[in-house]
Amino acid sequence: MLGELLTLGLKVTVLGLGTTFVALFGLIIAIELINKIVNQGLENKKKQSTVEASIVEGETSGANISLEDTSTLDNEDEELIAVITAAIAASLNRSTHDIIVRSFRRVPHQAPAWNLASRRDQITTRL
Amino acid sequence: MLGELLTLGLKVTVLGLGTTFVALFGLIIAIELINKIVNQGLENKKKQSTVEASIVEGETSGANISLEDTSTLDNEDEELIAVITAAIAASLNRSTHDIIVRSFRRVPHQAPAWNLASRRDQITTRL
Amino acid sequence: MLGELLTLGLKVTVLGLGTTFVALFGLIIAIELINKIVNQGLENKKKQSTVEASIVEGETSGANISLEDTSTLDNEDEELIAVITAAIAASLNRSTHDIIVRSFRRVPHQAPAWNLASRRDQITTRL
Amino acid sequence: MDKPFMEVILDFLGDSGFAQITWQQGIMIGIACFLIYLAIKKEYEPLLLLPIAFGMLLANLPLSGLWDPPTGTYGTSDFQPGGLLYYLYMGVKLGIYPPLIFLGIGTMTDFGPLIANPKSLLLGAAAQLGIFIAFILALLFGFSPEAAASIGIIGGADGPTAIFVTTKLAPQYLGPIAVAAYSYMALIPIIQPPIMRAFTTKEERQIVMEQLRPVSKLEKIIFPIAVATLSSLLVPSAAPLLGMLMLGNLFRESLVVDRLSKTAQNELMNIITIFLGVTVGATATAEAFLSPDTLKIIALGLIAFSFGTLGGVLFGKLMCKLTGGKVNPLIGSAGVSAVPMAARVSQVVGQQENPGNFLLMHAMGPNVAGVIGSAVAAGVLLSLFG
């Protein structure tokens, strides 16, 4: 009886603590992956945007902060797609190369500024 | 089959869009009616209260704003009764003349000021 | 019939109004009791702590307010136990002397200040 | 959908409310508009009277289905959900909303003046006289004992208590009783002063009372625990109301659960007030409301409030005598509850006789005692007839 209980206890402990370690180890890998994709991309783009920004700087130094800001956001855009693709691939146990995001369309940024403003405004005034 | 579907579709469209127009047209009439009763009444009273106010003004000029205020509110009182009566009449498809508001008693304004104050106060402190 | 109704009415009145008086009279006694225990105790301790405080005052006058504060709280501690005991006794219809609070352990105040601070902090940040 | 088009239109119009509304429903809509007027223009307990009146309006628009029960079995394809008000009303019918409103009231109530002068509890008991006078008269008017108890409790001058009792004993009268309870609570400053003056002498009204002793934090913490325990032991049926009232008060006085206290007295209470008001109002359908019983209930409600005031004042006179003139009997009328209006009435009537007399804090004792008193009386009635 005592032996049985101990066996059960140890089984559950190994399984339970084991699963917890496996799950949290999986998250470590996920975090490292996200970090790598997000921040590596960011670094690449930072170089680019630094170049761009320095060119711009000569012309209209007032606007350059917001400009750099925008480019960073745009970069993050593409990172996000990459990460989403990776997540889908991971959940399907397939390589990223097998999946092509066909229908990802960027809504053009030409939409006038009031559009964005109204969207933001709307958040505070309406569901 | 296609014909049947089209017939159904058109029937529903006529009925649906028709009802929407009828309902919203009914609201237009209701709004115009309310506007007429409320604002016509207000104009009549405004003349009166302007006279009263100008009399009062000579005597105690400090209090005249609140006085005029009160009289406007009192006017609105009677308007409100008229509108309520109209609404009941409308919902019963009868003329306003057939219904007499028998039991509408104004609670006298002689109730001391603290009464009103306490009522107002109470709103913020208790259900 | 009328007689029966009146009888019922009076019975309910006597029982209802009677119970209300009994219940609220019970609360009067409870309040007086609480008052006596809490405030009598407080007075005793006040004398003590006044003495203590005046001794302390000579040494480190900066800290004496908080010191007195603490001692009052500690007094309230013991009062609280007394009151709880009384309440249990009352609800069991027994004398206070029959019940001994065996397991009431004060968690020692030696716990460092950050302990208390963190506890307080926690209230605002977490369930 | 194969019918000729005219028939479809006629069917549709025949299904509309205009074809089905009765003159009784028209009158109810008028009454609802009148109550909206009282709530907004006269500010008669608008927080509840406005939702109640609007619920009454909605319930008397035919065919809306707002009040329909569901049909079929949930989760199967033949299931048709019930109306919005049917579901929201469950919180009333199951007795959930009134205790939760009491939770919020508890977080807003300071029992300090009562603890400082516990004898005022007796005034909170005496002012329940109106409940029982109205009960006897309701019996004589032909109401069943259950209905009579529900009508009497209007005299408790506590909306949630009246709704709680009526839901359990005589739900068919919920509409008129709720409307009467909240209307008379708003009319307290008009109902009480004549009675208070008629049964007291000028000398009594001028009595200045001694200042109240300060109450310690510890007493205020022990008080709700003691009340919840003792009153629930004596009158178990009062436990939902008094238990929640005292839990709210403990939240308030403990000072350590501020965020719970604030939510209980604000958002939770407001949400429940909306749901309670609209659905209680919606019980006032034409067939339930337009009956001679409603007029009787309104009359009996006024009697209940008047005799409650009288009971408090007379007991106040008795206490005045027994204490050798230390108690101003005007504070007795505050025992009906209707917090804090009845206490203010005591203050104002007292000050009219003696401008330097401040009775407000003295009247707050009987005032909050009246809440406990009517909950106890409600508990007795529930245990007798529930």
Added chain:
Amino acid sequence: MDKPFMEVILDFLGDSGFAQITWQQGIMIGIACFLIYLAIKKEYEPLLLLPIAFGMLLANLPLSGLWDPPTGTYGTSDFQPGGLLYYLYMGVKLGIYPPLIFLGIGTMTDFGPLIANPKSLLLGAAAQLGIFIAFILALLFGFSPEAAASIGIIGGADGPTAIFVTTKLAPQYLGPIAVAAYSYMALIPIIQPPIMRAFTTKEERQIVMEQLRPVSKLEKIIFPIAVATLSSLLVPSAAPLLGMLMLGNLFRESLVVDRLSKTAQNELMNIITIFLGVTVGATATAEAFLSPDTLKIIALGLIAFSFGTLGGVLFGKLMCKLTGGKVNPLIGSAGVSAVPMAARVSQVVGQQENPGNFLLMHAMGPNVAGVIGSAVAAGVLLSLFG
């Protein structure tokens, strides 16, 4: 637990989601992530799209049991409770959440511009054209009348109305319809301008409208009462939505129940938005969502929005003619509702032609009229097919 250890582990892994997930669920997770991206990065109606998308994510993770119904009888030992989303979804299925969201919207809506210019109600009616065009096309695409009605109502440009109708008529399409409704609402500034420009002349777009008359407090108070009464009489099925919308508005305009008004538009609405969003999103399981019907619904939704805009603009042109050029037809497009975005679109397109032209307040009239219009249209569809 007597099994060999390896078997236990294999069982456990076999029970994990990795072993059971299908590629369709994987695609749904991807779609959910994409919607989260739109909600956060593009700020497309994030208050609802974010909960919807996360609900979609959760619903497509196999074996979580979040969506399971209970088994056994509550209160007995064989009872197994259902999943969290199963219970929260009840508020959708029973039609409770959408009217309560309308209560909150009512407390936030100013009907003043509509009362000042009541004719704009007709624009709010005309812009419902899209609902019925999409209905006809959906029938032709092979949808049942009930489903077609639910799809059409996307053109009402009102999320809660679309969810309310779909839950009652075609719950199997709730996921795609809700996603389409909220996505297109966010895309209004992209969908409308080309249509507005194509069907109006430069002269029409430059029309400057007269200033609106001031509206008295009394009119604003009577308005919600009148709308609730009249519209519920004509189209009883619209009563839950319009009744609650108007109760909220009465709370707002009465000025005496500020605390109810604030709770209805903040905490109550936020709580319900979370529950509604997550559970509506969770109806979008792979088997319900990944079907050609979804693509059809998305196409029909765009058609509905476009024809709604067109209907409003064309009726605006008619009013322009009839009034001798006093009405700028650009305010017609605001009749689709999507408050206040569609009105802003009118303002901006108008200002592009004539920088000194301020159409915003004029467009707010048709804009809020569109909410009433689509609720009435929804009521008609519910009474025909419900």
Added chain:
Amino acid sequence: MDKPFMEVILDFLGDSGFAQITWQQGIMIGIACFLIYLAIKKEYEPLLLLPIAFGMLLANLPLSGLWDPPTGTYGTSDFQPGGLLYYLYMGVKLGIYPPLIFLGIGTMTDFGPLIANPKSLLLGAAAQLGIFIAFILALLFGFSPEAAASIGIIGGADGPTAIFVTTKLAPQYLGPIAVAAYSYMALIPIIQPPIMRAFTTKEERQIVMEQLRPVSKLEKIIFPIAVATLSSLLVPSAAPLLGMLMLGNLFRESLVVDRLSKTAQNELMNIITIFLGVTVGATATAEAFLSPDTLKIIALGLIAFSFGTLGGVLFGKLMCKLTGGKVNPLIGSAGVSAVPMAARVSQVVGQQENPGNFLLMHAMGPNVAGVIGSAVAAGVLLSLFG
């Protein structure tokens, strides 16, 4: 009512609680008062301990009916509604409240320190050791596996997780387990330091850790999506808790749904905390609580907390070795969760050895990892025994 008057009075008194209370109930009332004292005076997790204790008080007052199930069928005349606590408890029994509390906790949690140093997740796993040690001991003490799992989960140091698991596996022990979980969480600063000092060297405790890297907004947004997806796939039973925790965190980090985030962490959480606390406390009736099992549970709970601390510290030592002394093992104890108290304990113990050492942010990583860890462990136990 035809009985002689004395009999009526005797019946009434016989129906009162004074006649029926048992000495066991008296003891329970005393225990409830003692817990109220701890909550208010010692500020031991008062937000939950105060409602729990008051619920315990109410549940042990006989005859109040607060806990009674309904009888008859809803909607018929023989229906008698159940008690208030019966209905509020449904949210516990159906597993609704704990995930919604996790939603609120998610909106308040910053996973930044964990993302910056993901290895701390392993400490959050190691600190779950206490759960399983207590599980084994509980089995040996004679508890069923279901009860043993519920008792073990006390060591997760997460109130809602413990309540969620216990409700599903061993509802009969809900009272003592909840009381133990919240009491020990309050006692963390007393339980942990001796263990931390006993198993670490002075050198280890003085280790200063490198500053954490900054974490981008995008990482913080992707993190909750990834955790919800991956953990729900591996341990589907953890999905209600982790799904809601991560939804709340996504609300927080997305920055676009601020009003949902605020309501989830304030009003919604407060309302549920009140309902959860009072009803969980009310399960502690005399017959359920006054048994040797309760003492065993309290002892096992302490063991669970201690071994959880130990597991974290020992794994911290291992990481210290493997990284060549870059990890201070004191941050391991924070892995039990009890956010943010356990992290503060790490900070204070570290600072006592080396006043310039700031471990707080480093300990926040394992601290929030512990929440995930115990939810995963709970999921495993639920899938094995649920």
